[in-house]
Amino acid sequence: MVRENIYRTVTCGELRESNIGDTVRVAGWVENIRDHGGVMFLDIRDHYGVLQVVVHNDEILKDINRECTVTLSGKVVKRDEDTINKKIATGYVEVHTEDIKVLGKCKNNLPFEVMTSTNTSEDVRLKYRFLDLRNPKVHNNIVLRSQIISYLRSKMNDMGFLEMQTPILSTSSPEGARDYLIPSRKHKGKFYALPQAPQIFKQLLMVSGFDKYFQIAPCFRDEDARADRSPGEFYQLDFEMAFATQEDVFAVAEEVLYDTFKKFSDKEVSKPPFKRIPYKESMLKYGSDKPDLRNPLLIVEISDMFEETDFAPFRKKTVRSINVPDCAKQSKKWFKRMEEFALSIGMKGLGYVKVNDDLTFDGPIDKFLKPGDREELIKRNGSKAGDVIYFIADTPDQAPVLAGQIRTEVANRLDLIDKSKFEMCFIVDFPMFEYDENGHLAFTHNPFSMPQGGMDALQNQDPTEILAYQYDIVCNGVELSSGAVRNHDLDIMVKAFDMAGYSEDDLKSKFSSLYNAFQYGAPPHAGMAPGVDRMIMLLTEEENIREVIAFPMNSNAQDLLLGSPGEVTEQQLREVHIKLR
Structure with a gap:
C-alpha cells in the first residue's frame, strides 16, 4: 500500500499543462502575495521551483505572510494568456485553492528580502544563512556543489580509485600553515590537531599496499580569509597513486578536470594535455606562479x-x-x-x-x-x-x-x-630550496617532494638550482591544486632535510610515521588535491568562495549563525586541563 504524503502530492516545480484539471496538494514557502482587486495571487516556492496559486477568498489568507510555510490543495488551471510567465517552468499553469494551512509561522519583519539577499552585508546574510539559502541563486550554488561532488566521486571510482577516509583527529605538523589544536582530556597537557591535509595518511596508505586512493577531504587551517580562500576549513579532491610518475598524476588530473568543467559549464575548456610551464618561466612571462592565460x-x-x-x-x-x-x-x-x-x-x-x-x-x-x-x-x-x-x-x-x-x-x-574560457595549465619545476631572510637554506614548498636528480642532485648541485617534482594546477589565475612526486627514499629524505637544517633525529621525532614506514618497502608514489570549493567558485562564476559553501565562516573566521568561536565553562576547561591566561 502506497501512503500519500499529508503535505504534498506534487512539488512546486513539476506541474505542467499536462496536469490541467488535476487536483493536487503542494507545500512550500510563500514567496510573494499580490492583491489584484479581490483576487489574491501567491507565489509558493520549494526546493524544486515556484508555483502561482490563486485565492478568491482573502479570508483564508489572514494568517499568511511572506516566508511562512504552507500546505494547500486545489485544481490545476491553465493561466490566462496575459498572465503566462515563460521565465519559470510552471509558468503556463496555476493552482486555484480554497484550502490553505500554515505549517510554520514567520515573523513579519524579515532581516532582508530573500530574493535580493545577495545585496545585503555578508555578516547579516551569514547570521540568517537559513534565509539567505532560500534565495534561488544561493540555493542553486549549493545544489550545483552537491552535483559536482557526486560527479567527482563517480569519476574517480570509474578510474579505479578507492574512496577511503583518513582521521580528523591527528597530530600537529611543524610544517605548513597554523594548526587548529584540540586539548586531550585523557592525556594531560597533550593536544590533537585537525589535519591541514591528509598528506601523511595518504602516503602511508600507499606504503600499506593500496594502489589508488581518493577522498573528498576536509582540511583545516587557521589562516586568514581571502576571496578565494575560506577561513577554517575547505574541501579538496585528494588523491594519491602508487608506482606513479608526475605524468601519471597529470593524466588523471587532466581527465577529471576537463570532464568536470565541460559537464558543468558552457565555456570553452583547455583540452588535455594542459600546458606545462616551468616555475621560472611563469614568474618571468606572467609575473606569477598562478598565471591567467586568458x-x-x-x-x-x-x-x-x-x-x-x-x-x-x-x-x-x-x-x-x-x-x-x-x-x-x-x-x-x-x-x-x-x-x-x-x-x-x-x-x-x-x-x-x-x-x-x-x-x-x-x-x-x-x-x-x-x-x-x-x-x-x-x-x-x-x-x-x-x-x-x-x-x-x-x-x-x-x-x-x-x-x-x-x-x-x-x-x-x-x-x-577572454571570459568565455577556462584556461588550465600545470606549473612545474619548482625550486626545492631557497635561502630565508636569515641566510639559511630552507624548503620552498613541500619538504617531502622528490628532488629532480635524486641523491646526485643533492650532493653535487647548487642547492638553489635543484628542482623538485612539485606542480600546481592553475585555472584562470586561480590555483586549483598543488601536488608532488613524493620522496619515498629514506636516504634521499635524510639528506634533503639535513640540507635544510634538520637532523635525522629531527626527522625521526617530527615525522616518525613516514620515517618508520619508509624502512619497510615504500613504493614510488605521487598525487595532488584539487580544491573543490575553488572549482565550484569558478564554475559558478562567483568572486567570493563563501558563495558556494552552505555554512561558511565570515572573513573574520566567525560562525555568526551558531556563534563560534564561543566561550566555554570553567568545568569544560578543567576537564581538558586548560587554564586561560
Whole structure:
C-alpha cells in the first residue's frame, strides 16, 4: 500500500499543462502575495521551483505572510494568456485553492528580502544563512556543489580509485600553515590537531599496499580569509597513486578536470594535455606562479639593457617590460590612473613609452634610451605603431611580482581577458630550496617532494638550482591544486632535510610515521588535491568562495549563525586541563 504524503502530492516545480484539471496538494514557502482587486495571487516556492496559486477568498489568507510555510490543495488551471510567465517552468499553469494551512509561522519583519539577499552585508546574510539559502541563486550554488561532488566521486571510482577516509583527529605538523589544536582530556597537557591535509595518511596508505586512493577531504587551517580562500576549513579532491610518475598524476588530473568543467559549464575548456610551464618561466612571462592565460599580455626581461644606464631607478635593477597593443590612444587620465595604481602597490612610479607611426618613442623614459635601444625594445616586445611599452624596475624578488600586478591591472582596465574560457595549465619545476631572510637554506614548498636528480642532485648541485617534482594546477589565475612526486627514499629524505637544517633525529621525532614506514618497502608514489570549493567558485562564476559553501565562516573566521568561536565553562576547561591566561 502506497501512503500519500499529508503535505504534498506534487512539488512546486513539476506541474505542467499536462496536469490541467488535476487536483493536487503542494507545500512550500510563500514567496510573494499580490492583491489584484479581490483576487489574491501567491507565489509558493520549494526546493524544486515556484508555483502561482490563486485565492478568491482573502479570508483564508489572514494568517499568511511572506516566508511562512504552507500546505494547500486545489485544481490545476491553465493561466490566462496575459498572465503566462515563460521565465519559470510552471509558468503556463496555476493552482486555484480554497484550502490553505500554515505549517510554520514567520515573523513579519524579515532581516532582508530573500530574493535580493545577495545585496545585503555578508555578516547579516551569514547570521540568517537559513534565509539567505532560500534565495534561488544561493540555493542553486549549493545544489550545483552537491552535483559536482557526486560527479567527482563517480569519476574517480570509474578510474579505479578507492574512496577511503583518513582521521580528523591527528597530530600537529611543524610544517605548513597554523594548526587548529584540540586539548586531550585523557592525556594531560597533550593536544590533537585537525589535519591541514591528509598528506601523511595518504602516503602511508600507499606504503600499506593500496594502489589508488581518493577522498573528498576536509582540511583545516587557521589562516586568514581571502576571496578565494575560506577561513577554517575547505574541501579538496585528494588523491594519491602508487608506482606513479608526475605524468601519471597529470593524466588523471587532466581527465577529471576537463570532464568536470565541460559537464558543468558552457565555456570553452583547455583540452588535455594542459600546458606545462616551468616555475621560472611563469614568474618571468606572467609575473606569477598562478598565471591567467586568458590575459594575452606577456612580460619581457630587459635588465641587460639598463646595467649602465644614466637613469638611476633602472641601473643594476631587474627591469621588465610589457607591451600593450593599441594603448597609445588612451587618455592622459587613463595613464594617470595606471600610475596611481602602481604607487598603490609599492612602486615609485610607472615609466612607459608610446610607439609612434615611424617607430620612434614618446614618453618619460625615451630620453634615457641609448642608440639602438628603441630597435631592441621593439624587437623583444614585438611592438608596433600605436602600442605602449610599460617598464617595471625593482629587486630580483619584487620586480616579477610588480610586473605581474601591472600586467593584470592593464588587462582588466582594457578588458583584454577572454571570459568565455577556462584556461588550465600545470606549473612545474619548482625550486626545492631557497635561502630565508636569515641566510639559511630552507624548503620552498613541500619538504617531502622528490628532488629532480635524486641523491646526485643533492650532493653535487647548487642547492638553489635543484628542482623538485612539485606542480600546481592553475585555472584562470586561480590555483586549483598543488601536488608532488613524493620522496619515498629514506636516504634521499635524510639528506634533503639535513640540507635544510634538520637532523635525522629531527626527522625521526617530527615525522616518525613516514620515517618508520619508509624502512619497510615504500613504493614510488605521487598525487595532488584539487580544491573543490575553488572549482565550484569558478564554475559558478562567483568572486567570493563563501558563495558556494552552505555554512561558511565570515572573513573574520566567525560562525555568526551558531556563534563560534564561543566561550566555554570553567568545568569544560578543567576537564581538558586548560587554564586561560
